[in-house]
Amino acid sequence: MTVINKSSGVLSGIMAALVLTGSVSIASDTPPANGDELFDWLKAGNYKSWVHESKQHPSAGPHPQAVIAYLNSILDESMASGADNHPQGAAAVKELFDGSGNLSGWAVSIKTDADSAAGQGWYWYEMLGTTVDSRVVADGNGVPLCFGCHTPGNDFVLIPYPLK
Numbered sequence: 434m435t436v437i438n439k440s441s442g443v444l445s446g447i448m449a450a451l452v453l454t455g456s457v458s459i460a461s462d463t464p465p466a467n468g469d470e471l472f473d474w475l476k477a478g479n480y481k482s483w484v485h486e487s488k489q490h491p492s493a494g495p496h497p498q499a500v501i502a503y504l505n506s507i508l509d510e511s512m513a514s515g516a517d518n519h520p521q522g523a524a525a526v527k528e529l530f531d532g533s534g535n536l537s538g539w540a541v542s543i544k545t546d547a548d549s550a551a552g553q554g555w556y557w558y559e560m561l562g563t564t565v566d567s568r569v570v571a572d573g574n575g576v577p578l579c580f581g582c583h584t585p586g587n588d589f590v591l592i593p594y595p596l597k
């Protein structure tokens with residue numbers, strides 16, 4: 434911040450209000466829909482406490498090589514209720530594993546709007562790799578590569594439920 438003058442008292446008051454407002458949304462287990470923040474969030478293993486598949490299995494899609502899907506509480510409750518339209522904040526993380534069974538990246542979907550809007554209401558993210566040299570395959574709402582194949586799903590969610 435370059436603004437250090439007599440009005441900084443007022444400004445820091447506004448900043449504090451913003452920080453407080455921001456912290457309210459963190460109460461949910463919805464990941465950040467922003468590539469840089471999300472990468473750190475994934476590396477920290479924040480999704481590890483979510484309900485998930487019991488073991489690695491080959492993907493029925495193009496996700497390499499084996500996968501384990503995790504659902505946040507909002508998506509899990511929505512799937513369990515049989516809803517065909519998930520609430521805003523619903524999210525899934527898929528761990529991707531290489532041929533040796535080592536973690537090799539993540540695919541993520543987050544419903545950022547109440548309306549799925551033909552895929553635009555979902556944020557899509559895929560990272561191949563777990564280091565700074567990793568390759569971002571998708572990072573944004575309505576990525577055609579992702580939602581195209583996910584369109585036949587239950588509100589764009591393809592994993593069979595209940596999770597195995």
Ligand code: HEC
Nearest residue numbers: 492493494525540541542557558559571579582590591592
């Ligand atoms: C050609 C089809 C296809 C494409 C393209 C595709 N997926 Fe998937 N995706 C699947 C299938 C099938 C599953 C169900 C689990 C499995 O077998 O891998 C899945 C599961 C997922 C899941 C777990 C939640 C769910 O919907 O089941 C996430 C998250 C995900 N994909 C993200 C992405 C992202 C991000 C992209 C774009 C980079 C993408 N997918 C592109 C087929 C696809």
